[in-house]
Amino acid sequence: MKKRLILLAGLCWLTGSPAAQNNDGDVSPPFSVNEGTMIGLGGYHIGNSYLSPSTDPTTSYTGTGLRVINERMKLLNPHLSSQQILHVDFSLTRNPAITISAISGIIDYTYTFHFRYYPSERLKLLAGPSLRGMFGFIYNTQAANNPTALNADIDLNLSVGALYTLWLRNWPLTFRCQADAPFAGVLFAPDFGQSYYEIFGLGNMTDVVRFGSLHNKQALRSYLTVDLPVAGFTVRTGYVNNLYYTDINNIKTHHVSHSFMIGLVKEFVSFSGKRLKKRHLYQSAYY
Numbered sequence: 001m002k003k004r005l006i007l008l009a010g011l012c013w014l015t016g017s018p019a020a021q022n023n024d025g026d027v028s029p030p031f032s033v034n035e036g037t038m039i040g041l042g043g044y045h046i047g048n049s050y051l052s053p054s055t056d057p058t059t060s061y062t063g064t065g066l067r068v069i070n071e072r073m074k075l076l077n078p079h080l081s082s083q084q085i086l087h088v089d090f091s092l093t094r095n096p097a098i099t100i101s102a103i104s105g106i107i108d109y110t111y112t113f114h115f116r117y118y119p120s121e122r123l124k125l126l127a128g129p130s131l132r133g134m135f136g137f138i139y140n141t142q143a144a145n146n147p148t149a150l151n152a153d154i155d156l157n158l159s160v161g162a163l164y165t166l167w168l169r170n171w172p173l174t175f176r177c178q179a180d181a182p183f184a185g186v187l188f189a190p191d192f193g194q195s196y197y198e199i200f201g202l203g204n205m206t207d208v209v210r211f212g213s214l215h216n217k218q219a220l221r222s223y224l225t226v227d228l229p230v231a232g233f234t235v236r237t238g239y240v241n242n243l244y245y246t247d248i249n250n251i252k253t254h255h256v257s258h259s260f261m262i263g264l265v266k267e268f269v270s271f272s273g274k275r276l277k278k279r280h281l282y283q284s285a286y287y
Contacts, residue, residue: 038262087108108135109132137151146196
């Protein structure tokens with residue numbers, strides 16, 4: 001009886017192991033999770049005619065912002081991968097006359113499925129749909145009637161990208177180019193002159209949630225990054241560009257930023273959290 005229990009436990013361990021066997025009896029490396037966290041600074045250009053209805057709505061408040069990005073990518077099968085990206089950024093900007101300041105903050109989360117194509121051993125092409133949710137605010141430090149404007153979106157996006165590994169002697173450099181753009185969604189959009197007290201205090205929520213598409217909203221987020229090994233670590237550095245424009249209910253907004261990022265990357269098997277260093281022992285969505 002004892003031998004049978006030991007044999008059964010051994011079979012359960014083998015079948016439950018992340019390294020599955022293929023039809024030829026060879027052990028396939030497990031799928032790993034590639035996770036990177038970057039932090040960066042950049043320039044911001046922000047405008048919202050809800051806060052300044054008497055001024056030119058194309059006028060930008062300009063300044064500096066801090067951005068933090070956490071990203072996870074994992075293979076679901078050799079031709080499909082998932083990607084999760086969490087963005088948090090804050091900025092302090094001023095009007096052109098440097099007489100008024102504005103504080104803004106945004107948090108958004110994107111979940112993407114990428115279909116994968118392999119034109120060559122070093123090149124991976126990615127394309128697929130994603131779902132993105134965003135919440136943000138802009139606070140005008142000197143506005144009296146409408147000091148705050150809120151932004152809230154839920155979008156369906158199209159995401160395309162490419163990963164390319166270049167070897168410089170024994171140094172692998174992995175370049176990533178990716179662009180995400182929404183094509184349909186809903187967003188919070190108060191009417192011109194409608195106060196937040198009227199919306200939230202009096203409960204007048206009529207028409208504050210509107211359909212958004214290319215006719216009233218244009219947005220694009222682009223990534224250019226490179227991963228390089230440095231003293232036993234993998235460093236990810238690059239550039240992130242964010243473009244966001246809306247024109248709804250006679251209110252125009254824009255949020256444009258350019259950030260230079262740097263951070264660290266780790267590769268691990270999700271069920272154990274163990275960090276992996278030998279790439280031939282696992283299947284990575286990124287490398």
